[in-house]
Amino acid sequence: MNIETTKQSPATCKADWLILLTISDETPGGTVAEVDAAIGGRLATLRERGEFRAEKNETLSLYQVDGIAAANLLLVGVGSSDGLNLRTFRQALQCGLRTCCQRKDQLVAVAFDNAVTDSLPASVVAQTFAESATIAATDADIYRRKPARHELTAATLCMVTDSPVDSALQRGTVIGTRCSMVKQLVNRTANDLTPEAFATFAATEAANSGVEVEVLHQDRLEEERMGALLAVAQGSALPPRLVRLTWNGADSGTEYAIVGKGVTFDSGGYSIKPSDSMVSMKADMAGAATALGAVLAAAELKLPIRLNVYLGLVENMISGSAYRLGDVITARNGTTIEIHNTDAEGRLVMADALAYAVDNGAEKLIDMATLTGACVVALGEEITGVFAGCESLQADLVAAAEQVGEYFWPMPMHDHFAPLLKSKVADCRNVGPRWGGAVTAAKFLQQFTEGADWVHLDIAGPSWADSANGWQDAGGTADPLRSIVAWLDNAAASS
Ligand code: BES
Numbered sequence: 001m002n003i004e005t006t007k008q009s010p011a012t013c014k015a016d017w018l019i020l021l022t023i024s025d026e027t028p029g030g031t032v033a034e035v036d037a038a039i040g041g042r043l044a045t046l047r048e049r050g051e052f053r054a055e056k057n058e059t060l061s062l063y064q065v066d067g068i069a070a071a072n073l074l075l076v077g078v079g080s081s082d083g084l085n086l087r088t089f090r091q092a093l094q095c096g097l098r099t100c101c102q103r104k105d106q107l108v109a110v111a112f113d114n115a116v117t118d119s120l121p122a123s124v125v126a127q128t129f130a131e132s133a134t135i136a137a138t139d140a141d142i143y144r145r146k147p148a149r150h151e152l153t154a155a156t157l158c159m160v161t162d163s164p165v166d167s168a169l170q171r172g173t174v175i176g177t178r179c180s181m182v183k184q185l186v187n188r189t190a191n192d193l194t195p196e197a198f199a200t201f202a203a204t205e206a207a208n209s210g211v212e213v214e215v216l217h218q219d220r221l222e223e224e225r226m227g228a229l230l231a232v233a234q235g236s237a238l239p240p241r242l243v244r245l246t247w248n249g250a251d252s253g254t255e256y257a258i259v260g261k262g263v264t265f266d267s268g269g270y271s272i273k274p275s276d277s278m279v280s281m282k283a284d285m286a287g288a289a290t291a292l293g294a295v296l297a298a299a300e301l302k303l304p305i306r307l308n309v310y311l312g313l314v315e316n317m318i319s320g321s322a323y324r325l326g327d328v329i330t331a332r333n334g335t336t337i338e339i340h341n342t343d344a345e346g347r348l349v350m351a352d353a354l355a356y357a358v359d360n361g362a363e364k365l366i367d368m369a370t371l372t373g374a375c376v377v378a379l380g381e382e383i384t385g386v387f388a389g390c391e392s393l394q395a396d397l398v399a400a401a402e403q404v405g406e407y408f409w410p411m412p413m414h415d416h417f418a419p420l421l422k423s424k425v426a427d428c429r430n431v432g433p434r435w436g437g438a439v440t441a442a443k444f445l446q447q448f449t450e451g452a453d454w455v456h457l458d459i460a461g462p463s464w465a466d467s468a469n470g471w472q473d474a475g476g477t478a479d480p481l482r483s484i485v486a487w488l489d490n491a492a493a494s495s
């Protein structure tokens with residue numbers, strides 16, 4: 001796909017579609033007025049009659065429009081100019097671009113009401129445009145013979161600005177490509193994306209992007225004493241993997257590390273899930289997918305940082321060899337864990353992967369995991385729960401999310417949660433009582449992070465969309481990849 005900007009007026013831009021992002025305020029800004037003048041005031045008429053109100057993510061297709069060089073005009077609302085931010089802008093842009101992807105080989109030009117370009121920096125607008133154009137055709141129907149959407153042939157942004165935006169377009173393309181990859185990984189089914197297939201995929205992508213990779217198989221995991229990760233894996237016919245990916249963009253400086261939960265299917269084990277909750281558990285590897293996306297993007301953006309990413313890849317199944325309720329297992333760092341719920345498997349996988357990251361020199365360590373339903377109950381489906389072992393690292397992450405229009409929310413980590421994990425027979429148990437389940441899960445993880453600044457991100461809500469809406473399909477969302485890349489980028493800039 002060709003992604004570019006032009007200083008040409010949108011009215012004279014040749015394309016199959018001109019997408020016009022419009023605010024709902026009484027007087028639309030210059031760009032919109034310009035196009036409206038070219039089409040004989042039709043837009044003003046539509047607005048007067050209430051046939052197009054420019055409300056958030058409202059779309060209206062006008063075919064074979066005279067007066068502009070584009071064949072068709074797609075109006076997309078962004079709501080009122082005072083509610084305008086990067087998130088509403090991105091959603092509206094996605095709505096428009098996704099609509100155009102319904103046909104093959106489309107050339108698309110995009111123009112915004114001036115309110116958009118006035119409220120967001122040109123580089124942010126250009127980057128978001130490139131990201132969205134790259135992602136637009138990515139849907140959940142990856143196994144259909146005839147997918148609903150098709151990649152655009154070209155996407156041209158009509159924007160008059162003095163600042164150079166080429167590098168922003170490139171950044172957006174890199175991030176958009178990796179967002180697409182994350183969505184597709186999350187959407188792949190457990191019979192297709194096994195731990196082994198995931199590891200192979202990661203190794204191939206890493207090699208293509210100049211990232212070092214090491215894949216640990218069963219014997220190595222035993223040698224490394226990863227008893228917690230292995231306990232989860234032992235019920236599955238599919239062997240586990242732990243993937244380590246290294247991007248050395250600098251010779252010295254802070255060692256960053258990201259650990260991702262990669263449970264390719266979570267049946268719950270003997271604490272079996274009801275069917276309705278199990279059906280989407282192919283997505284329980286979203287943390288690992290996002291972590292992979294982050295290291296690949298860091299390499300492709302040549303960020304001058306040192307970063308290690310660890311993917312804990314296992315399947316949580318039921319069989320004659322599966323781990324049981326009441327079992328006591330020993331994690332890599334020596335902690336003994338009494339199993340009170342085999343469905344609290346993510347924290348076991350993460351325990352060993354976190355300890356391994358620390359042993360390999362992680363200084364600033366984050367993890368991403370679809371860890372608890374409790375976090376979704378607390379924050380809903382669009383917000384990442386942030387659990388701080390380290391306040392300053394939390395502040396950096398929250399700031400990065402703010403920058404890219406994703407939602408992060410700090411959760412409490414008071415000391416009184418930790419004793420809730422006490423066991424009568426072992427150092428701890430793997431679950432606490434019902435209340436505060438997202439926090440006790442984080443407290444559990446904290447035991448394996450000693451020696452590093454650490455923050456846990458529970459992405460059970462935002463990494464997955466249960467149903468489609470105008471701006472995204474149902475399935476994997478790639479949230480919060482953009483925040484993680486921004487965080488790494490900020491880290492690189494301040495080092
Ligand atoms: N993978 C689930 C968490 C999850 C729930 C992710 C909903 C996405 C959507 C995790 O392994 C799990 O089963 N957690 C249990 C923990 C409980 C047993 C303490 C949960 O949330 O019920």
Ligand code: MN
Pocket residue numbers: 266268342343344345346
């Ligand atoms: Mn589970």
Ligand code: ZN
Pocket residue numbers: 263266284343345346370371
């Ligand atoms: Zn799980």
